[in-house]
Amino acid sequence: MAEKIYKKINKISFGMQSPEFIGETSVAKIVTAELYEKEGYPVDGGLMDVHLGVIDPGLRCKTCGGKLKECMGHFGHIELARPVIHINFATQVYNLLRSTCNECHRILIDEKKLEMQKERMEKAKKANNSDRMRFITKDVLSKSRLIKKCAYCKAKQDAVKIEKPTTYYQGDKRLSPIEVRAKLEKINDADAELLGFNTKTSRPEWMVLKVLPIPPVTMRPSITLESGERSEDDLTHKLGDIVRINQRLFENINAGAPEMIIEDLWDLLQYHITTYMDNTVSTIPPARHRSGQELKTLTERIKSKEGRFRHNLAGKRVNFAARTVISPDPCIKFNEVGIPKSVAMELTIPERVTEWNKEWLIKAVKNGPKQYPGANYVIWPNGKKKKITSETMEQIMEELAVGFTVERHVIDGDQALFNRQPSLHRMSLMCHKVKVLPGKSFRMNPSVCNPYNADFDGDEMNLHIPQTEEARAEAEVLMEVQTQIITPKNGYNIIGCVEDSITGCYLLTKSQEISKEEATNILTSIGIDNVKFSKEKVTGSELFSTLFPEDFNFIRKNKEGEVVVRFKNGKLDKGIIDKNTIGENNGELIREFYRKYGQDKTIVLMGNIFQMGINTLLKLGFTTGVSDTDLSDDVRKKVDSMIKRAYIKVEENIVEYKKGKIEALPGKTSLETLEIKAMEILNKARTEIGDFVKDFVTKDNASIIMAKSGAKGNILNFTQMTGCIGQQALGGKRITRGYRNRTLSTFKENDLGPEARGFVKGSFKKGISPTEFFFHAMTGRDSLMDNALRTPKSGYLYRRLANALQDLKVEYDHTVRNASKEIVQFKYGEDSIDVSKSEGGTISVINAIHDVLGEKA
Amino acid sequence: MAEEKINHILVPKHEVCTEEEVKEILSKYNIKKDQLPRMSHKDVTIVSLDLASGTVVKIFRSNKTEPNSIFYRVVV
Ligand SMILES: [Mg+2]
Ligand SMILES: [Zn+2]
Ligand SMILES: [Zn+2]
Numbered sequence: 014m015a016e017k018i019y020k021k022i023n024k025i026s027f028g029m030q031s032p033e034f035i036g037e038t039s040v041a042k043i044v045t046a047e048l049y050e051k052e053g054y055p056v057d058g059g060l061m062d063v064h065l066g067v068i069d070p071g072l073r074c075k076t077c078g079g080k081l082k083e084c085m086g087h088f089g090h091i092e093l094a095r096p097v098i099h100i101n102f103a104t105q106v107y108n109l110l111r112s113t114c115n116e117c118h119r120i121l122i123d124e125k126k127l128e129m130q131k132e133r134m135e136k137a138k139k140a141n142n143s144d145r146m147r148f149i150t151k152d153v154l155s156k157s158r159l160i161k162k163c164a165y166c167k168a169k170q171d172a173v174k175i176e177k178p179t180t181y182y183q184g185d186k187r188l189s190p191i192e193v194r195a196k197l198e199k200i201n202d203a204d205a206e207l208l209g210f211n212t213k214t215s216r217p218e219w220m221v222l223k224v225l226p227i228p229p230v231t232m233r234p235s236i237t238l239e240s241g242e243r244s245e246d247d248l249t250h251k252l253g254d255i256v257r258i259n260q261r262l263f264e265n266i267n268a269g270a271p272e273m274i275i276e277d278l279w280d281l282l283q284y285h286i287t288t289y290m291d292n293t294v295s296t297i298p299p300a301r302h303r304s305g306q307e308l309k310t311l312t313e314r315i316k317s318k319e320g321r322f323r324h325n326l327a328g329k330r331v332n333f334a335a336r337t338v339i340s341p342d343p344c345i346k347f348n349e350v351g352i353p354k355s356v357a358m359e360l361t362i363p364e365r366v367t368e369w370n371k372e373w374l375i376k377a378v379k380n381g382p383k384q385y386p387g388a389n390y391v392i393w394p395n396g397k398k399k400k401i402t403s404e405t406m407e408q409i410m411e412e413l414a415v416g417f418t419v420e421r422h423v424i425d426g427d428q429a430l431f432n433r434q435p436s437l438h439r440m441s442l443m444c445h446k447v448k449v450l451p452g453k454s455f456r457m458n459p460s461v462c463n464p465y466n467a468d469f470d471g472d473e474m475n476l477h478i479p480q481t482e483e484a485r486a487e488a489e490v491l492m493e494v495q496t497q498i499i500t501p502k503n504g505y506n507i508i509g510c511v512e513d514s515i516t517g518c519y520l521l522t523k524s525q526e527i528s529k530e531e532a533t534n535i536l537t538s539i540g541i542d543n544v545k546f547s548k549e550k551v552t553g554s555e556l557f558s559t560l561f562p563e564d565f566n567f568i569r570k571n572k573e574g575e576v577v578v579r580f581k582n583g584k585l586d587k588g589i590i591d592k593n594t595i596g597e598n599n600g601e602l603i604r605e606f607y608r609k610y611g612q613d614k615t616i617v618l619m620g621n622i623f624q625m626g627i628n629t630l631l632k633l634g635f636t637t638g639v640s641d642t643d644l645s646d647d648v649r650k651k652v653d654s655m656i657k658r659a660y661i662k663v664e665e666n667i668v669e670y671k672k673g674k675i676e677a678l679p680g681k682t683s684l685e686t687l688e689i690k691a692m693e694i695l696n697k698a699r700t701e702i703g704d705f706v707k708d709f710v711t712k713d714n715a716s717i718i719m720a721k722s723g724a725k726g727n728i729l730n731f732t733q734m735t736g737c738i739g740q741q742a743l744g745g746k747r748i749t750r751g752y753r754n755r756t757l758s759t760f761k762e763n764d765l766g767p768e769a770r771g772f773v774k775g776s777f778k779k780g781i782s783p784t785e786f787f788f789h790a791m792t793g794r795d796s797l798m799d800n801a802l803r804t805p806k807s808g809y810l811y812r813r814l815a816n817a818l819q820d821l822k823v824e825y826d827h828t829v830r831n832a833s834k835e836i837v838q839f840k841y842g843e844d845s846i847d848v849s850k851s852e853g854g855t856i857s858v859i860n861a862i863h864d865v866l867g868e869k870a
Numbered sequence: 871m872a873e874e875k876i877n878h879i880l881v882p883k884h885e886v887c888t889e890e891e892v893k894e895i896l897s898k899y900n901i902k903k904d905q906l907p908r909m910s911h912k913d914v915t916i917v918s919l920d921l922a923s924g925t926v927v928k929i930f931r932s933n934k935t936e937p938n939s940i941f942y943r944v945v946v
């Protein structure tokens with residue numbers, strides 16, 4: 014093939030085609046509506062003329078000599094017997110007729126104003142300000158269209174009206190397209206420029222068609238049905254109508270037929286050309302197939318969701334993909350995805366037959382498309398492809414040999430790309446290993462919900478099967494779940510243990526002591542069977558330690574610097590495992606392990622910890638219910654008295670304020686000071702109630718265990734259920750809205766007390782009073798609206814940011830550059846820190862020293 | 871007022887590069903001048919210096935993780 018030379022596009026200009034241009038570029042004049050001769054060869058001068066390009070293999074284009082796919086096609090033309098209005102310019106024509114004189118065709122505004130407008134336009138053109146130019150044109154149109162008398166020839170103006178879509182009246186007289194064209198022709202270039210035309214590329218009269226370009230056959234190919242019949246494209250149908258009516262119009266004019274008949278045919282020609290351009294014009298009935306289906310003509314090809322832009326250019330579709338509802342399965346691994354058998358039998362992988370896999374591929378072919386694990390297609394070495402059916406089976410089995418390719422069903426262990434929209438970061442598309450399961454949903458380990466931001470309230474996800482060896486290798490090396498444990502956002506682990514597994518590990522390492530049989534049982538259920546316990550009783554920490562290699566050391570300190578969790582030589586010798594050790598985003602242990610042992614061992618470890626957690630919980634039994642929020646009478650009384658004490662404190666402050674004795678905080682009024690103090694007192698009261706209550710519930714209270722381990726919920730949730738819901742706040746302040754000087758009509762005016770300003774002393778368990786309920790509903794609605802408005806806004810903001818940054822890249826010299834290699838940063842992040850190898854964006858020098866020197870430093 | 875902006879405590883130090891420095895920078899990053907980050911000659915920080923278009927400005931800006939960060943901008 015000849016080497017192609019590409020030119021850079023310097024400029025694109027949009028304009029209209031002149032009749033001359035259409036004639037010059039045309040390769041064939043179309044004169045007959047006939048398509049094919051008896052032998053099936055395209056008619057010369059017909060709509061399928063071979064000059065217009067080829068759609069049959071074997072034929073050659075008569076214009077350029079190219080074969081199918083070599084020749085892009087060429088435009089033809091027809092000469093219209095009478096001109097017609099171009100539907101897409103109907104309003105522009107209307108505007109021009111209204112704004113120009115009916116006699117002398119100048120713009121209807123007087124000379125002085127016209128000159129002024131022309132000057133403005135000239136200025137805007139120089140500045141290349143197309144918005145301004147458009148504005149001036151609009152201004153000229155609106156100022157000139159109501160003038161009743163021409164300033165130049167003094168002719169009285171009859172109002173020009175339009176009858177949609179393409180009929181114009183001047184006064185009561187109908188203007189034929191010939192007359193319209195004549196009027197437009199007479200608008201001079203200078204005026205046309207002011208009316209929005211670039212007269213170098215577009216003249217107003219070109220909006221009335223004298224010749225019609227015929228698009229090449231390659232953009233309207235006919236299809237041969239199975240019966241051997243030819244079915245023509247919608248455009249060809251429409252063009253056939255146009256050519257037919259045009260020929261009849263010619264004949265009638267030449268024969269000197271009565272004007273009535275000619276006008277009818279002319280209108281018909283107008284109708285056909287209008288629907289050829291746009292078949293969705295509301296004022297005329299759409300052209301239809303014989304079956305009654307509406308034709309898809311030029312505009313419909315481009316417009317709307319099914320049009321060229323949104324359907325073909327913006328929205329590309331792929332094969333070998335599946336989509337269904339997701340559901341959780343704690344029993345499959347983090348890097349596995351459960352797919353239904355019915356899906357596995359649709360998705361295939363092309364596998365080349367070799368001596369080594371011949372046997373099992375033959376078996377797959379024998380099973381066919383209806384039995385799992387089978388195969389759907391066989392491809393011959395020469396590229397011929399055949400579907401496996403009961404008819405073709407015998408022949409395929411006979412010929413199948415080394416060198417063939419079999420499209421076999423996916424099986425356990427194949428790579429699949431799993432994705433959930435919106436795909437905001439790279440973890441939204443990860444590679445999982447297939448696991449074929451019964452059922453109809455995709456199954457995933459709940460630990461990978463976080464990177465996908467998925468939950469199971471009806472979410473659906475997409476799955477793709479890479480088809481080539483290269484794609485599969487790339488997916489596995491770059492995209493598999495374990496490669497994504499650390500997020501590039503802040504260097505924390507986006508994948509970790511969740512919910513039950515955290516609770517389980519927490520309880521296990523807290524104080525459990527189990528028999529060696531039970532311990533062995535738990536290990537076996539994870540799939541570990543090479544650990545022997547010497548003692549009869551095994552502690553939770555010892556059991557947990559069996560998952561770690563012997564050289565693993567780890568220390569977690571809290572903010573005060575005290576050691577909270579410690580691993581020494583692979584043994585957990587201090588501390589309780591919780592969310593801050595193994596959880597997502599917080600799991601320090603996970604990150605430490607990842608650094609030392611790498612992604613593959615980490616994903617195995619996390620899977621084991623996860624399984625140990627849930628299996629422990631399974632053994633212990635764990636449930637939460639209403640009884641978790643029970644309080645004894647004594648505790649209840651104490652809570653009530655704590656609330657009362659807070660009330661009294663607030664009351665004291667109110668008295669001070671009313672006396673004018675309250676000391677105002679700097680920059681605040683005394684009322685603001687009172688509000689701040691009241692908020693403080695009441696919030697403190699609720700915190701104290703929470704602290705008090707949590708110590709007086711039973712030791713095995715599930716809600717508290719979940720809150721403490723970090724599995725789900727927090728102490729505040731528990732406080733609100735058992736003790737006191739607390740102060741309701743709008744915009745950070747106590748509730749003051751409502752009636753004049755009071756929130757609700759039950760309260761006295763100017764009541765500043767806790768209950769009149771939205772303090773809810775009840776709990777979810779005990780129930781709340783009607784006024785409390787109202788205040789609670791106020792804040793509830795406020796946050797609901799806030800959420801509903803903020804989510805789409807921030808989502809769009811993020812999308813715009815991501816699109817603006819997407820082609821920035823760190824080069825080998827550490828500079829960040831955009832697609833045109835312009836420097837954005839001289840050093841990535843100004844400090845060259847790879848965030849995914851840092852802790853929250855910074856590198857700890859002390860940790861690095863620890864690493865080199867070992868524990869002693 | 872404008873003259874004071876460049877001396878403001880929150881404005882990092884700006885320095886005009888010499889011809890040799892510019893040559894060095896361009897060859898170090900293997901770029902043409904128009905691939906450098908830009909700044910307007912009307913930018914309040916340098917407006918008082920009245921720099922010609924094409925001048926390269928060296929900016930010493932420091933942050934938490936990199937106290938010796940250096941940035942270049944070309945005046946447009
Ligand atoms: Mg959901
Ligand atoms: Zn051709
Ligand atoms: Zn006139």
